[in-house]
Amino acid sequence: MLEVRDLTSGYGEVQILWGASLALRQGHLTTLIGSNGAGKTTLLRAIMGLLRPWAGSVRFEGRDLRNVSPHAKADLGLILVPEGRQLFTDMTVSENLELGAVNRRARAQVDRNLERVIELFPRLKERRRQRTATLSGGEQQMVAVARGLMAEPKVLMLDELSLGLSPRLTIALFEALQKLRAEGLTMLLVEQNVRLALAISDDAYVLSEGRTVLAGSAAEVERNDDVKRAYLGL
Numbered sequence: 001m002l003e004v005r006d007l008t009s010g011y012g013e014v015q016i017l018w019g020a021s022l023a024l025r026q027g028h029l030t031t032l033i034g035s036n037g038a039g040k041t042t043l044l045r046a047i048m049g050l051l052r053p054w055a056g057s058v059r060f061e062g063r064d065l066r067n068v069s070p071h072a073k074a075d076l077g078l079i080l081v082p083e084g085r086q087l088f089t090d091m092t093v094s095e096n097l098e099l100g101a102v103n104r105r106a107r108a109q110v111d112r113n114l115e116r117v118i119e120l121f122p123r124l125k126e127r128r129r130q131r132t133a134t135l136s137g138g139e140q141q142m143v144a145v146a147r148g149l150m151a152e153p154k155v156l157m158l159d160e161l162s163l164g165l166s167p168r169l170t171i172a173l174f175e176a177l178q179k180l181r182a183e184g185l186t187m188l189l190v191e192q193n194v195r196l197a198l199a200i201s202d203d204a205y206v207l208s209e210g211r212t213v214l215a216g217s218a219a220e221v222e223r224n225d226d227v228k229r230a231y232l233g234l
Contacts, residue, residue: 031204048078198222
């Protein structure tokens with residue numbers, strides 16, 4: 001569904017990606033793991049077009065996306081929930097959610113998708129009229145994911161879902177991902193809680209120094225001795 005091959009990119013003259021590759025299967029949850037500085041966020045930004053790929057290819061549903069703008073990619077159904085949430089904190093929860101439905105497909109389904117995200121995150125129903133700045137970090141992350149879902153994604157990419165959150169809210173967010181996976185949504189997850197991410201994923205990739213060094217089912221990757229030592233503390 002989404003295929004990335006030998007992608008290279010970076011910032012200015014500093015190269016971060018040195019040939020990263022991955023392929024997402026439709027309806028599967030895929031986890032991308034790697035140490036800090038491995039290039040995980042850079043890869044998501046390059047896929048989305050927020051960072052210009054220097055070489056390699058990004059194909060979505062068979063279409064070459066190298067010269068497609070981030071806005072046009074969102075219209076096609078490729079949606080990124082960025083690290084740090086990047087919400088409009090002076091706006092209410094409802095206003096942030098409605099801003100997620102800016103593309104043509106999503107505008108026709110605003111009411112249905114509002115019901116969907118409120119069912120997925122019941123806490124947001126109580127907070128709909130609150131300014132987003134007044135929410136806890138976990139509640140803000142719920143808004144960020146819900147805003148992404150408002151865009152009617154075909155592929156939802158999530159960058160550091162649980163960063164800075166309590167274990168209780170982390171579990172709540174991962175339970176939401178499991179529900180979305182059961183509904184058949186294709187997702188790519190970058191996550192610091194490797195054990196939890198692998199436990200709910202179908203497939204996994206390991207990125208090291210900007211290169212894909214391991215790929216397979218989540219269970220296979222979890223059993224890998226190098227992964228156990230580097231990321232699972234075993």
